[in-house]
Amino acid sequence: MNIKDAAAASGLPAKTIRYYEEIGLIRPVRSENGYRDFSEADAHKLTFLARARGLGFAIEDCRALLALWEDRDRASADVKRLAEAHLDEIDRKIAQLTGLRASLSDLVRRCHGDGRPDCPILTDLARMGTGAS
């Protein structure tokens, strides 16, 4: 199938598929006219990649997952390790965003938000670490 069908099958944009070939994630064969010719296996790989990326795995993680997927003798422990590391990273991001949300929410709450120029958000942003203004 041509790239557009592979795109439709996997849900990835054609540009992204070309990029994935460029960095060696997939290797579709070429037709005589130079067009990429995707097999069902290629389309399946692309779907796999789309899902893994959708779960937030970095490209290099996806490469590793793909290799594990293609390796019939892989140990599930390898996969689990990768997934757990990723889970930890997600937890860190959530924690950071939550803390950040709390700070900002506090600032917003204290801002009267009318026409008066006195604004605690800006005042706080301007506050020096040592307390000097």
Added chain:
Amino acid sequence: MNIKDAAAASGLPAKTIRYYEEIGLIRPVRSENGYRDFSEADAHKLTFLARARGLGFAIEDCRALLALWEDRDRASADVKRLAEAHLDEIDRKIAQLTGLRASLSDLVRRCHGDGRPDCPILTDLARMGTGAS
């Protein structure tokens, strides 16, 4: 003061400060030898920027906040609007990460994680949208 002192005062790397000058966030004067010469006001602005960036505001948001901060007649409503939009974005990110975390956590939980090759994580990642394998 020289760039290193400005960096120490604001907590930003010197490279970042040069970048901020390049994109017009700050405009330190130059000494005769061509060195940047940061005033106290410059250092204060850099601290402001460091804090705003630390709260996750994009550079262009920081530019707007800085302008509001420098505008003595600004309305706090403007600032609040910016901050609330940012808060919404943070909430969206947290929601997305939380959903993603749930999916991945479920996969990890179901993975026995031993030497057996059978791994639900990879199986799920490979699953086609229509259910075909």
Added chain:
DNA sequence: CTTGACCTTCCCGTGACTGGAACCCCTATC
């Protein structure tokens, strides 16, 4: 024969920096 949809490669731009090369300036020491 032309139109239009599709494909190809190539290059530039994104955001917010970071690293490094090549070179200038200033002070201190021998």
Added chain:
DNA sequence: GATAGGGGTTCCAGTCACGGGAAGGTCAAG
């Protein structure tokens, strides 16, 4: 005066994962 070091400066390239768009080849239909 030479040298060493620790500043500073500019410019270029790279990051991550693509997206936009130009210039041009290919194919099926009318």
